[in-house]
Amino acid sequence: MTLDRTRDALTQLFYRGGSIVLFVLLWQLACSAGLAPETFVASPVVIVETLWSYILDGSLYRHSVVSLSRAFYGFILAVAVAVPLGFMLGGWFKSFERIMGPLLTFLGQFNPFALFSVFLLLFGIGEVSKVAMIFWVAIWPVLFNAALGVRTVDPLHVKLARSMGMGRIRLLWKIVIPSSASFLFSGLRLAAATAFFMLIPAEMMGASRGLGWLIINAQVNYQIPKLYTGTLVIVVFGLLIDLLFKLLEKKVVVWKEAKVL
Amino acid sequence: MTGKAIARDLPEALRKYALLIALLALWEVSGRLGWADRQFLPSFTDTLNAVFEMWERTHLFMHIMVSLTRVTVGLLAAVALGVPLAYLLGLVFPVLAARVEALLRVFALVNPYCVFPLFVVFFGSGETAKISVLAWVSLWPVFFGTLAGMRGVDPYLVRTAKSMTAGALASFWKVILPAASPSIFNGVRIGVEMSFFILIAAEMTGATAGLGWIVHSAGALNQVPRIYGAGLCIVVLGVFLNRSLLYFRNGLFFWKAETDPISGAQLGGGRPIGRAAAAAACAAFVAVMAVGIFEIWRAEALLNDPGEIPEYRVWTE
Known part of the structure; x- marks a missing residue:
C-alpha cells in the first residue's frame, strides 16, 4: 500500500x-x-561549483538573509496595513469606501519605480527606501483581494448569523474571514511573488548587499558564472516562496474544494 | 452627452476624485508654505513647470513615445508567441503540456534582469534586447492566462461545434478563442503591468532614452523637479495604458464587464465596440507605433548629434 x-x-x-x-x-x-559561447553561457557544472564556493564562504547566506529580510519586512508591513483596510473597504464602512476607494484604485496603478526617487528623497538611501518599495508593490494585491473576498461573502450567511444574535467581532471571525480566506490567500501569494520579483531590480539600483546587488555586480564585472548562480538562487527562492504559500493555504483553508483544472 | 447627464455625473466624478484633488492641493500647499523642503519636495506647479520645460527643451515627447513603443512592441511579441504556444500545449498536446509545465514555471521565475547578457547574445545590445526583455516578462502571464483559458473551455461546446462539422480552424476561431479570451486578456493585463514596471527599471539602469532614463539622469544631475516631472509622466502613462486596455476589454467582452477592484461597481459601459470605433482605434494604434518607431530612431540619431544640447548628451556618454 x-x-x-x-x-x-x-x-x-x-x-x-x-x-x-x-x-x-x-x-x-x-x-x-x-x-554555446562560454563567455556568455555558464554550464550547469560550473554554476554548481560556484554555488558551492559561495555556500562555503558564507556569502550566499549573507546576501540571501539581507534580501529575504527586506522582502519579509515589506511584505509583513503591507499585509498589516492592507488586510484591515481591505476589510473596511469591502463593506464594513460604506462611506469610507465611497471616498477612499477611487483614490486607492488610482494609487494602485502607480509604478513603484517612478516613486523610487521619491522614496530615496523621503527615506534616504538605507534599508527603509527598499522596504518601502516592496511595501508599495505588495500592498495592492492584498488590499484588492481582501476587499473582493469580503464583498463576495454570502449575505445569507451574514443574515443567518445576525438572526442568531452573533456580535460584530464574532461575525468577523466566524463568517467573514473564513469566507474570504481563499481570496486573501491568493492575494498574499501574488503579493509575495511580486515583492520578490521587484526586490531584485530595487536592489540593483541602490544597494550594496543582497541578491540583486550580487547580480548587478556580476554583470558589471562580467563574472558570468556568478551571474547564473545568483539567478539560480533567486529562482529557487521564488519557487520556495510559492510552495510555502500553497502549503499554508492547504493547511489553513481546509474546507476549500480542490480546483478542477 | 446632454447637459442633464453632465449635471448628474458631476457629483459622482467629484466624489470619485475628491481625495485625489485634496492630495494634490496638499502637495501644492506644503511646498508653497514651506512645510516641506522645496529642495526635496517641489510643489505640484513646480513639477508641472518641469514637465513643460522638458517638453519644450529636452524632447520629453520623444522619451514618452520611446517608452510606450517599447512596452507595446514587447507585448505584441509576447501575445504573438504566447497565445499559439498555449493553444498548442493546452489543447493539441495536453500530455506534453503536463510534462513541461514545471519547466515553464521555472522559466517564468527567471528574472530577465539577471540573464540580460544572454539576451545580448541573441538579440545584440540595442533596442531588440530591451524589447525582448519586456517580451519575456509579459510572455509568461499571457501564456499561463491563455493556458488556463484553453483548459477552461467547456468541452461540450467544442464537441457541439465538431458535431456540426466545424473543422479545427473554425472551432478555434468560433468557439475556443472567444471562450478563452477573457482569461487571455487577464494575462495580457498582468503582462502589461509587469513589463511596464520592468521597463522603467530597465531604462533607469541601461538605456539612453525613455522616461526611466530621465528619472535616472535627472537624479544624477540633482534636478529634483525633473525627477518628479518624469515620475508624473510615468504615472500618467501607466494609467493611460491600463485604461485603454480596460476600454478594449469591456468592448470586446461586453458580456463580462470588469468590476472595480474595491467597490465592485461595474467599470465601463459594457457596450460592444462599433466597427467605426474599432477601425479608429486600430488606425490610432498604427499611427502611435509609427511615431514611436520614428522617435526611437530619432533618439539614436540625437545621441550622435554634436549640436545637441548638453543636458541630453552628458548622461548618455
Whole structure:
C-alpha cells in the first residue's frame, strides 16, 4: 500500500520534474560540446561549483538573509496595513469606501519605480527606501483581494448569523474571514511573488548587499558564472516562496474544494 | 452627452476624485508654505513647470513615445508567441503540456534582469534586447492566462461545434478563442503591468532614452523637479495604458464587464465596440507605433548629434 503510493509519487515527480532534468542535461551537453559561447553561457557544472564556493564562504547566506529580510519586512508591513483596510473597504464602512476607494484604485496603478526617487528623497538611501518599495508593490494585491473576498461573502450567511444574535467581532471571525480566506490567500501569494520579483531590480539600483546587488555586480564585472548562480538562487527562492504559500493555504483553508483544472 | 447627464455625473466624478484633488492641493500647499523642503519636495506647479520645460527643451515627447513603443512592441511579441504556444500545449498536446509545465514555471521565475547578457547574445545590445526583455516578462502571464483559458473551455461546446462539422480552424476561431479570451486578456493585463514596471527599471539602469532614463539622469544631475516631472509622466502613462486596455476589454467582452477592484461597481459601459470605433482605434494604434518607431530612431540619431544640447548628451556618454 505505502509502497504503491511512494511509487506513484515518484512517477508523478518524474513526469513533472523530468523536463527540468532534461533541460539541464541538454544545457550541459551544449556547453560541453562547445555549442554555446562560454563567455556568455555558464554550464550547469560550473554554476554548481560556484554555488558551492559561495555556500562555503558564507556569502550566499549573507546576501540571501539581507534580501529575504527586506522582502519579509515589506511584505509583513503591507499585509498589516492592507488586510484591515481591505476589510473596511469591502463593506464594513460604506462611506469610507465611497471616498477612499477611487483614490486607492488610482494609487494602485502607480509604478513603484517612478516613486523610487521619491522614496530615496523621503527615506534616504538605507534599508527603509527598499522596504518601502516592496511595501508599495505588495500592498495592492492584498488590499484588492481582501476587499473582493469580503464583498463576495454570502449575505445569507451574514443574515443567518445576525438572526442568531452573533456580535460584530464574532461575525468577523466566524463568517467573514473564513469566507474570504481563499481570496486573501491568493492575494498574499501574488503579493509575495511580486515583492520578490521587484526586490531584485530595487536592489540593483541602490544597494550594496543582497541578491540583486550580487547580480548587478556580476554583470558589471562580467563574472558570468556568478551571474547564473545568483539567478539560480533567486529562482529557487521564488519557487520556495510559492510552495510555502500553497502549503499554508492547504493547511489553513481546509474546507476549500480542490480546483478542477 | 446632454447637459442633464453632465449635471448628474458631476457629483459622482467629484466624489470619485475628491481625495485625489485634496492630495494634490496638499502637495501644492506644503511646498508653497514651506512645510516641506522645496529642495526635496517641489510643489505640484513646480513639477508641472518641469514637465513643460522638458517638453519644450529636452524632447520629453520623444522619451514618452520611446517608452510606450517599447512596452507595446514587447507585448505584441509576447501575445504573438504566447497565445499559439498555449493553444498548442493546452489543447493539441495536453500530455506534453503536463510534462513541461514545471519547466515553464521555472522559466517564468527567471528574472530577465539577471540573464540580460544572454539576451545580448541573441538579440545584440540595442533596442531588440530591451524589447525582448519586456517580451519575456509579459510572455509568461499571457501564456499561463491563455493556458488556463484553453483548459477552461467547456468541452461540450467544442464537441457541439465538431458535431456540426466545424473543422479545427473554425472551432478555434468560433468557439475556443472567444471562450478563452477573457482569461487571455487577464494575462495580457498582468503582462502589461509587469513589463511596464520592468521597463522603467530597465531604462533607469541601461538605456539612453525613455522616461526611466530621465528619472535616472535627472537624479544624477540633482534636478529634483525633473525627477518628479518624469515620475508624473510615468504615472500618467501607466494609467493611460491600463485604461485603454480596460476600454478594449469591456468592448470586446461586453458580456463580462470588469468590476472595480474595491467597490465592485461595474467599470465601463459594457457596450460592444462599433466597427467605426474599432477601425479608429486600430488606425490610432498604427499611427502611435509609427511615431514611436520614428522617435526611437530619432533618439539614436540625437545621441550622435554634436549640436545637441548638453543636458541630453552628458548622461548618455
